[in-house]
Amino acid sequence: MKNTASASANRFPATKPKAASWRVWAGRIALVLLLLIVVKAVTVGLAYLEFSNALSEVRALAAAPDAAALSPSVSRVSAAAGRLAAEARLFSPLLTLAGGDGCAAARLVDIAGAAAITGENFSTITGPLLIAAQTANADSAESGIDITALRDAWPSAGQQAELQTVVARLQSSAPCANVSPAFQEYAEAGDGALLLLDMATNLPLNDMLHDGARWLVVFNNTDELRATGGFTTAYVEITVEDGLLTWELDNSYSADNNDTWDQHPPTPMPMGVYMGLPKWLFRDANWSPDHRTTAQQALDFYVQDNFVPMPDGLITVNMTAIETLARYLPPLEVAGEPFNADNALDRLRQAWGEDADVSSSDSERKDFLVEFASDLANGLIDNLQPRSLPRLVSALREMLHQRDIMIYATDPNIAVYFAARGWDGALLTPIGDYLMVVDSNLGYNKVTPRVEQTIIYSVDLTDAAAPSASLDLNYVNTNENVNYRLCAYHHAGITTRGPDTYDLRMWGCYWDYIRVFFTPGSAMQGYDVHPVPGEWMPIGRHGQRAKIDAWREGAYTGIGTFLIVPTEDSRLVSFEYTLPALVIMPAADGGSRYQLTIQQQAGAPSAELNVHITLPPGASVSSVSPRSMQADLNEVSFNGTLDADWSLVIDYR
DSSP states (O other): OHHHHHHHHHHHHHHHHHHHHHHHHHHHHHHHHHHHHHHHHHHHHHHHHHHHHHHHHHHHHHHSOOHHHHHHHHHHHHHHHHHHHHHHGGGHHHHGGGHHHHHHHHHHHHHHHHHHHHHHHHHHHHHHHHHHHHHHHSGGGGGOEEOHHHHHHOOOTTSOHHHHHHHHHHHHSOOOSSOOHHHHHHHHHHHHHHHHHHHHHHOOHHHHTOTTOEEEEEEEEGGGOOTTSSEEEEEEEEEEETTEEEEEEEEGGGGOOGGGGGGSOBOOHHHHHHHOOOBOOGGGOTTOSSHHHHHHHHHHHHHHHHTOOOOSEEEEEETHHHHHHHHHSOOEEETTEEEOTTTHHHHHHHHHHTTTTSOTTOTTTTHHHHHHHHHHHHHHHHHOOGGGHHHHHHHHHHHHHTTSEEEEESSHHHHHHHHHTTOSOOOOOOSSEEEEEEEEEOSSSOOGGGEEEEEEEEEEOSSTTSOEEEEEEEEEEOSOOSOGGGGGOOHHHHGGGSSOOHHHHTSSOEEEEEEEEEOTTOEEEEEEOOOBOGGGOSSSSOOBOSOOEEEEETTEEEEEEEEEEOTTEEEEEEEEEEOOGGGEEEOTTSSEEEEEEEEOOTTOOOEEEEEEEEOOTTOOEEEEESTTOEEETTEEEEEEEESSOEEEEEEEO
16 A cells, blocks of 8 residues: 555656646747747748839839830849748638638739749840830831840740649639629739730740731621621731731721632521521621631631731630720720720720711721720820739730630641630530520621520429420510511611611611520420511511521530511520430539530620529439529529629539
8 A cells, every 4th residue: 555655656746747848848839930920920021022122113114114124123023022922822821711802812922923933034025025015106106016026035835834834723723702892903913913924924926926927806896796796897917027017907898809709608598598698708707606617717718808828817806895994994084085884885886986977898987996996095005003004914814704805826836825725715615514595696787785685594304314404585675666667677778767877776676596506415305486577587578487497516516596576575485405414424422413504605795694403303402603503402593694604513412
């Protein structure tokens, strides 16, 4: 007993030093962590000061441009950004816990790190870029822009593999949600910087603008909607010779050659039947919803009619690009009048109206575009502040994302750059279910903006072996109902009511050829469409029964029908079809997944979108994306606006 007590007494005092030892070590660790945080905070602060000073230097030089001095200053900004990112990266995991703004801040840290990687390469092209810009603003701009120095300094594609990896990772990451309005500008600036980094590293500029290069830029009027934006109203031919980039604007009619008329193919069936067009020409090449196909068709017509070598590519600029640009700009005055997102398109229409008395085929008909662009550029120069410049880059990024601008290159090595970023306007090739509605205004008018569209897509997955879908398309013509007989007028007859103004061309009935493209393997089961009265046909007086036409675009099956929507009236068309069983895929959790991709038509007005998915009885939803989708028992619904591509994903068991 005595020995036991003694042993206990000997063990008891030994416990206190052990506990004390842990407290001492915990205190030491906490002190070290605190010191590290303080030191890191100091180094971050010093790095920020270095970055801020370098940025101020660049801003000062930008106010009085000096190409020789600007390049090393940009290099210092890039290096300082890299050091700041390296110092701040330790805090990135903590920043992501601070909601949307923290997520955006952490993303900015990553972008700053990416900016530092490009370092010397990005700085070396800054001076040549400035030289090119100064040439464009000089009195001699009419003779072109000297891009010799820019081409010499431009890094070769693939030169910086490390930056490519970082940029690809950032571009593929999900955008930060719930970013506050106060921080939104910084988030947009970061995304704009990412676009610049990508282009500075990967854009094959030397291959695109080699001596002898020729590019076409076409301008599409989305008020007269066609498959990838609108009727081609004008084009610019860009050429490069001896390092000098020059351009010339012309009316789209000027691309035609009467001597080659017989060599042109017939128009696609709807243009021939409903518009009375016997031959397919450059201005009407925009028929395929796949921009690559449309662009190549336009280039083929251009080569055939003008006896020139095949151009290097075609860039499409849709009229909606003006509205997208205006959303990112501060309030401006252009030619003495306000210019903003609410009136941008109307300002362009107003400019068109000033030349309304000029014949459509007159070579000077589109000169107003040059004057409008010049007024807009002058307004930007006079009103834009340096801190707003990143928003211009963000506007370009949005134009490319929304297909306001699409780029097609005939050289596969160049084309791969634009295709990888989704800038070539190609049809998407996703897994799962697919839907695209394509409207083409065949009425010789500009009515498209006055028509409201609702898309209702319902999918029944009750039978996994034989899923089915139904599509309802409702069109409402908001134009005032003056006289139904106007649906009988050819566009030339409309002008007899008064002066040929742009507003008058936006008034009247809507002659629309609708195409719907869906998942390969789908099969039509039924439809409800409208007959076309003979007196409402734009050309001729032969009515059309209610019917649908079969179409195919690449891998996609499609159907089409002609629809006329009178003024102040509406029309509904419906389609029912089966879906292939492959639209239901295995989910990661062992359940099932249904994924739907809805592609928006380039240049089309936004439409109301309602999607309803019926799951098998007893099914439970595991997850949905986007989170705004509503799940109720075995029903899942989505209500939104089709103003961009949508990807809807439902996992269920």
